[in-house]
Amino acid sequence: MFCPFVAGYFLSFFFRNVNAVISKDLAGEFGLTPADLGFLTSMYLLAFAAIQLPLGLLLDRYGPRRVVAALMCFAAAGALIFGFSQNLATLSLGRALIGLGVSAGLMGAIKAFSLWFPLSRLATLNGWYLAVGGLGSLCATAPAELVVEWLGWRGLFFILSGLSLLVSVLVFFAVPEKTLPGAGQTVRAQIAGFRRVFASITFWRIALPAMMGQGIYISLMGLWLGPWLSDVAGEDRHGVARVLLFAAIGYIGGSLFFGMVSDRLAQFGVSRMTVFKAGLCVALAMLALIATGHHTALGIVLPLYAFSGISAALAYALLTPLYPPEMTGRLSTAVNLLMFTVSFVLQWGIGVVLRLYPVVDGRYSPTGYAVAFTTLAALQLAAVAWLLPMRQK
Numbered sequence: 001m002f003c004p005f006v007a008g009y010f011l012s013f014f015f016r017n018v019n020a021v022i023s024k025d026l027a028g029e030f031g032l033t034p035a036d037l038g039f040l041t042s043m044y045l046l047a048f049a050a051i052q053l054p055l056g057l058l059l060d061r062y063g064p065r066r067v068v069a070a071l072m073c074f075a076a077a078g079a080l081i082f083g084f085s086q087n088l089a090t091l092s093l094g095r096a097l098i099g100l101g102v103s104a105g106l107m108g109a110i111k112a113f114s115l116w117f118p119l120s121r122l123a124t125l126n127g128w129y130l131a132v133g134g135l136g137s138l139c140a141t142a143p144a145e146l147v148v149e150w151l152g153w154r155g156l157f158f159i160l161s162g163l164s165l166l167v168s169v170l171v172f173f174a175v176p177e178k179t180l181p182g183a184g185q186t187v188r189a190q191i192a193g194f195r196r197v198f199a200s201i202t203f204w205r206i207a208l209p210a211m212m213g214q215g216i217y218i219s220l221m222g223l224w225l226g227p228w229l230s231d232v233a234g235e236d237r238h239g240v241a242r243v244l245l246f247a248a249i250g251y252i253g254g255s256l257f258f259g260m261v262s263d264r265l266a267q268f269g270v271s272r273m274t275v276f277k278a279g280l281c282v283a284l285a286m287l288a289l290i291a292t293g294h295h296t297a298l299g300i301v302l303p304l305y306a307f308s309g310i311s312a313a314l315a316y317a318l319l320t321p322l323y324p325p326e327m328t329g330r331l332s333t334a335v336n337l338l339m340f341t342v343s344f345v346l347q348w349g350i351g352v353v354l355r356l357y358p359v360v361d362g363r364y365s366p367t368g369y370a371v372a373f374t375t376l377a378a379l380q381l382a383a384v385a386w387l388l389p390m391r392q393k
Contacts, residue, residue, distance in 0.1 A: 001174075001176060002109075002125075003174075004127075004167070004170045004174045004175050005064070005105075005108060005112065005171065006129055006132045006133065007167045007170060007171075007190060008108075008140075008164075008171065009102075009105040009106060009132065010132060010133055010135055011102060011136060011137075011191075012136065012168060013133045013135075013136030013176075014137070014139055014140045014160070015099075015102060016044060016137070016140075016218065017140040017141075017221055017222050018140040018144050019040075019041045019222065020222060020223050020227075020240075021038055021140060021141060021148065021240070021244070022144075022156075022242055023223060023226055024237070026040070026091070027209045028085065030091070033355060034355050034359075035354075036088060038223065038224075038348045038350055038382075039351065042219075042223075042347035042348045043092045043345070044099035045219075045341075045342075045343040045347060046096065046099065046344045047095075047096040047098075048102070049101040049339075050100075052103065052333040052334070052337035053334070053337055055103055055104055055107060056329045056331070056332070057190050057191070057329070057330065059092075059107060059108060059328075060111070060193075060328070063111075063177065064111045064175070065112075065171060065175040065177060066172070068104045068105070068108040069168045069172035071100065071102070071103060071104050072099045072101055072164050072165070072167050072168035072171065073101065073103070073164075073165065075097070075098050075101025075102050076162070076164035076165040077097055078096070078098035078099075078100070078101055079094065079098055079157045079160040079161035080094075080158065080345040081093055081094035082095060082098065083154045083155075083158045083161065086125075092104035092270040093249045094157075101164065103336075105133070107336060109129055110126065110316060110320075111329045111332070113125045113126070113284045114320065114325060114328040115178050115237075120263065120266075121263065123258075123259050123263045123272060123314060123317040124259045124260050125259070126165060127255050127256050127257075127258060127259010128256065128259060128260075129255075129359075130251075130255035130259065130263075130313055131255035131256045134248060134255055134289065134310075137248040137252075138245060138248035138251075138252065140248075141241045141242075141244040141245040142238075142242060143240070144241075144257075145237070145241045153181055155318075163262045176344075190330065193326075194358070196327075197327070197330065197331055198334065198383070200322075201255045202320075203319065205386060206276075206319055206387070207338060209315075209384050209387045210313070210315035210335065211338040211339040211342050212342060212379055212380045213284075213311075213312035213384075214309065214339050215310055215338075215339050215340070215342030216287065216376045216379070217246075217306070217309045217312075217381055218343040218347075219346040219347035220376075221306070222343070222347065223347055224350050224351075224372075227364060228373075229295075231364050231365075231366065232295055232366045233298060234295070243302055244302075246299050246302060246303045246368040247302040247303050247305070247306040248306065250303030250304060250307035251306040251307065251309075251310055254279075254306060254308060254310040254311065255313070258310060258311045259277055259313075259320065262275045262276075262317070266278070271305070271391075272314055272317060275311065276387075277310055277384075277387060278308075278320060278387060279311020280308075280310070280311055280312060282304070283312075286302075286304050287305060287380060288377045289378045290305065290373055291370065291373035291376065293366060293369070296317065308319075315335060316335065320336065341351070344352075351372060352373075354369070354372065356368060368376075368386045
């Protein structure tokens with residue numbers, strides 16, 4: 001069960017972050033402005049966010065096997081369209097279909113884990129799952145660059161289309177079925193579950209810092225850290241890919257650390273809430289360094305940012321025990337809706353801010369980056385400040 005789902009999640013991360021490596025290729029070939037590039041890349045996030053609430057209903061009603069297998073076919077079609085694209089409109093359509101197709105990558109697995117494993121192991125399972133997904137982010141850096149140099153960015157997406165279809169087949173035929181809690185609920189009753197989630201202050205105090213922390217990380221790692229490394233830190237293409245590779249390694253390490261360590265520390269009286277807060281604070285400090293234009297020791301700062309930022313995923317383990325098992329799909333997709341909506345707005349918004357400043361020799365303004373990234377840090381600070389007084393119940 002674990003391996004088929006995680007194969008799709010690997011591709012989800014690869015798709016999400018690969019534009020950071022090919023952004024200059026796309027901008028040059030299609031004459032894209034920063035706002036165009038931000039909009040194009042964030043179409044993945046917009047489609048991902050738009051499907052989340054219906055996805056929660058589908059997962060709770062039909063189970064993860066059928067839902068994930070069906071959606072991965074959309075990812076295959078999207079990658080194919082992206083590879084054949086000749087203009088911004090078809091690029092955006094392909095990118096949106098990819099986002100739709102991989103939208104159940106994590107949520108489907110969380111639903112399956114809640115059915116098959118005890119909740120006391122959920123953070124560890126999620127940690128291992130996120131770590132393997134992080135390998136997709138890692139492969140979207142220097143390894144992706146090698147494929148692009150060999151086959152071009154179009155050839156890369158044709159390969160990704162075939163792999164997406166293969167994952168769909170693997171999930172459908174390999175994943176076991178299990179009776180779903182709450183089977184037979186009406187659609188109206190299921191929708192009422194969303195009202196219960198969104199009406200809870202506890203939900204918002206945990207979900208808000210998670211959605212800001214991961215939303216900002218996704219918007220940066222998925223696109224804008226690549227150009228920032230080139231325009232502000234002065235890295236060449238190989239240097240950009242190398243630093244992003246280090247950050248991806250940090251993400252994988254953080255996934256394992258915060259998953260397993262939080263479960264282990266809970267046995268010794270250290271709450272997951274404490275670990276959650278600590279990780280978010282470290283990530284905020286690293287983001288503040290990046291926002292100030294700090295570009296020395298990037299081999300430490302960016303991996304530490306990625307390492308600590310994944311602590312936001314502990315929100316799923318903190319929230320799941322607060323709701324009945326039949327609501328797991330709706331709960332996790334509610335968090336994802338917020339997270340990817342924020343990611344879409346921020347990824348596009350950064351491009352809009354950069355467009356306000358002059359572009360010199362194809363490089364975006366360091367001042368524009370500073371304004372955009374400082375705004376992100378301030379938003380994350382406000383969300384973390386609301387969380388800090390809270391105690392785990």
